[in-house]
Amino acid sequence: MSATQTLTPSMKRQRRADMRRNVFYLVLIGIGLVAPFVAYPVFLMKVLCFALFACAFNLLLGYAGLLSFGHAAFLAIGGYVTGYLLSSHPALTPELGILAGTLAAVALGAVFGALSIRRQGIYFAMVTLALAQLVFFVFVQSPFTGGEDGLHGVPRGDLFGVISLRSNLAMYYFVFAIFLFGFAIIQRAVHSPYGQVLKAIRENEPRAVSLGYNVDAYKWVAFVLSAGLAGLAGSTKTVVFQLASLTDAHWHMSGEVILMTLLGGVGTLFGPVVGAGIVVSLQHLLAQSPLGNWVGPILGVIFVICVLSFRSGIVGEILKSYRKNFK
Amino acid sequence: MTMIFGVPLAVFMGQLLLGLINGAFYALLSLGLAVIFGLLKIVNFAHGAMYMLGAFATLLGMRYLGINYWAALLLAPLVVGLFGMLLERTMLRRIAHLDHLYGLLLTFGLALIFEGTLVNFFGVSGARYPTPEALQGGFQTGFMFLPTYRAWVLVAAIVVCFFTWYMIERTRLGAYLRAGTENPALMQAFGVNVPLLITLTYGFGVALAAFAGVLAAPLYPVSPTMGSNLLIVVFAVVVIGGMGSILGAVLTGLGMGLIEGLTKVYYPEAANTVIFLVMILVLLTRPAGLFGKEA
Numbered sequence: 001m002s003a004t005q006t007l008t009p010s011m012k013r014q015r016r017a018d019m020r021r022n023v024f025y026l027v028l029i030g031i032g033l034v035a036p037f038v039a040y041p042v043f044l045m046k047v048l049c050f051a052l053f054a055c056a057f058n059l060l061l062g063y064a065g066l067l068s069f070g071h072a073a074f075l076a077i078g079g080y081v082t083g084y085l086l087s088s089h090p091a092l093t094p095e096l097g098i099l100a101g102t103l104a105a106v107a108l109g110a111v112f113g114a115l116s117i118r119r120q121g122i123y124f125a126m127v128t129l130a131l132a133q134l135v136f137f138v139f140v141q142s143p144f145t146g147g148e149d150g151l152h153g154v155p156r157g158d159l160f161g162v163i164s165l166r167s168n169l170a171m172y173y174f175v176f177a178i179f180l181f182g183f184a185i186i187q188r189a190v191h192s193p194y195g196q197v198l199k200a201i202r203e204n205e206p207r208a209v210s211l212g213y214n215v216d217a218y219k220w221v222a223f224v225l226s227a228g229l230a231g232l233a234g235s236t237k238t239v240v241f242q243l244a245s246l247t248d249a250h251w252h253m254s255g256e257v258i259l260m261t262l263l264g265g266v267g268t269l270f271g272p273v274v275g276a277g278i279v280v281s282l283q284h285l286l287a288q289s290p291l292g293n294w295v296g297p298i299l300g301v302i303f304v305i306c307v308l309s310f311r312s313g314i315v316g317e318i319l320k321s322y323r324k325n326f327k
Numbered sequence: 328m329t330m331i332f333g334v335p336l337a338v339f340m341g342q343l344l345l346g347l348i349n350g351a352f353y354a355l356l357s358l359g360l361a362v363i364f365g366l367l368k369i370v371n372f373a374h375g376a377m378y379m380l381g382a383f384a385t386l387l388g389m390r391y392l393g394i395n396y397w398a399a400l401l402l403a404p405l406v407v408g409l410f411g412m413l414l415e416r417t418m419l420r421r422i423a424h425l426d427h428l429y430g431l432l433l434t435f436g437l438a439l440i441f442e443g444t445l446v447n448f449f450g451v452s453g454a455r456y457p458t459p460e461a462l463q464g465g466f467q468t469g470f471m472f473l474p475t476y477r478a479w480v481l482v483a484a485i486v487v488c489f490f491t492w493y494m495i496e497r498t499r500l501g502a503y504l505r506a507g508t509e510n511p512a513l514m515q516a517f518g519v520n521v522p523l524l525i526t527l528t529y530g531f532g533v534a535l536a537a538f539a540g541v542l543a544a545p546l547y548p549v550s551p552t553m554g555s556n557l558l559i560v561v562f563a564v565v566v567i568g569g570m571g572s573i574l575g576a577v578l579t580g581l582g583m584g585l586i587e588g589l590t591k592v593y594y595p596e597a598a599n600t601v602i603f604l605v606m607i608l609v610l611l612t613r614p615a616g617l618f619g620k621e622a
Binding site: 067118127137251262300304 | 433
């Protein structure tokens with residue numbers, strides 16, 4: 001008897017859904033591959049870096065229910081460590097520099113995670129904000145960050161010592177690969193049994209505790225994973241733009257990533273990507289318009305609108321209407 | 328000259344006083360945060376912006392309306408408080424039934440709007456507000472020179488903190504407030520207008536921030552970003568003290584100011600960060616905060 005004959009109708013449906021999803025992913029990857037021939041690659045790289053940053057943040061808020069107000073610290077430490085190493089060791093290849101930056105973010109995330117998960121809810125947000133501010137002051141004062149000036153002229157170098165990243169096109173495909181790698185990790189984590197427990201903790205923490213889960217350990221792993229991926233985004237961003245600055249460490253940055261996630265859709269896989277795309281495009285467009293000085297207040301207004309009447313975000317709303325009309 | 332651990336007494340006391348004054352601002356701001364948190368259960372991220380608006384109301388009131396310092400001390404908190412009530416009525420109320428993190432996010436958005444808008448009109452460098460005439464100069468104590476205005480800030484802040492404590496712990500209105508903190512639904516069933524109470528509480532908390540802003544106007548440069556940086560430190564103070572008690576908030580605020588002042592004397596590099604380090608220490612040893620009640 002062949003395997004197809006034993007399939008129940010529900011399994012068939014599931015298989016069709018998986019198939020549709022795979023096709024959807026392939027189409028998106030295809031779009032990503034041709035995008036640099038349609039749009040300006042540097043802009044796309046910026047979007048991808050922030051999309052990865054927002055996806056990492058969303059892993060924590062959307063799936064573990066933890067609102068971190070200090071994710072700028074991880075973006076910045078990744079950027080600074082990578083920038084410092086690549087500038088001071090010309091022999092170092094970019095992928096190793098990025099790896100080092102990511103590991104630094106993982107280490108910082110391990111410490112901050114252990115501290116901040118000791119408090120819940122609003123206190124968690126305040127603790128992460130305060131810890132990130134501590135990091136900000138350390139970056140202002142320590143010699144290796146270049147203080148207020150930041151690090152400039154970080155060499156892009158040759159990938160694996162072979163492929164020159166000086167061309168924006170080569171750089172773009174490298175960034176795209178990194179983004180896909182990070183996104184795949186998040187996708188796997190969310191759909192694994194681990195991700196299910198994480199969601200259970202988000203929905204009802206006392207119940208998860210009473211079911212015997214070591215809630216703190218689950219939260220901590222999510223925090224470290226999120227911090228590491230945020231660091232990966234920061235490291236990559238430094239290589240792309242060849243600079244690392246205090247802007248990345250400022251609490252405004254922590255707020256921006258929250259906005260990207262909220263606008264795109266908290267707890268959806270693609271929401272942060274869409275949100276990052278919109279916010280980065282908006283900043284790009286506004287910077288060239290007479291409203292250039294009003295970016296802050298405009299982002300604030302979008303924030304307020306999102307919280308007041310658009311809490312599912314763009315992708316969340318689309319999913320909602322899709323489920324209503326097609327299922 | 329008397330020395331304390333290798334530092335001249337006058338310098339030592341001077342830094343301690345500066346620390347105490349910073350502590351007075353921490354106390355006023357964390358007190359307002361605690362009052363708002365008690366009833367609304369949200370952390371008011373716009374608190375720094377309200378402090379800044381208080382200072383700006385003072386500055387602009389003098390510049391364009393000729394309002395003097397003493398009138399501003401009353402009017403600025405009133406205006407900002409009313410503005411806060413408007414925000415509560417039109418926005419915060421609509422999300423009151425949701426996860427309280429949304430309150431934090433909403434007030435964060437509001438803070439971005441206020442700060443960004445004022446930056447466009449006044450820049451970030453900040454303006455000076457003259458010390459009122461009656462409070463200029465200072466007096467020579469045995470060991471140091473004490474500027475009158477700084478003494479006044481300390482006294483005013485402590486008086487207002489005491490007044491707030493008295494109102495909440497010893498008056499009928501305060502009893503309603505405390506009961507509302509415990510169980511708003513039951514209060515409403517007893518015929519107390521809880522929504523009004525919430526609006527007034529938010530207004531009062533915000534007015535405290537604005538009052539701190541007026542006090543700060545002659546001390547620090549009045550700039551649109553003066554509130555946000557201060558607020559993050561105040562958040563750390565609140566995590567250290569816990570938001571459960573009024574007295575706890577005030578004591579922690581003053582204490583942290585003193586610690587900051589001491590750090591400036593002995594290890595100035597860490598002056599910016601010492602409060603965050605204390606926060607880490609408290610999280611490790613007493614996760615609920617020094618005055619916290621939660622397990």
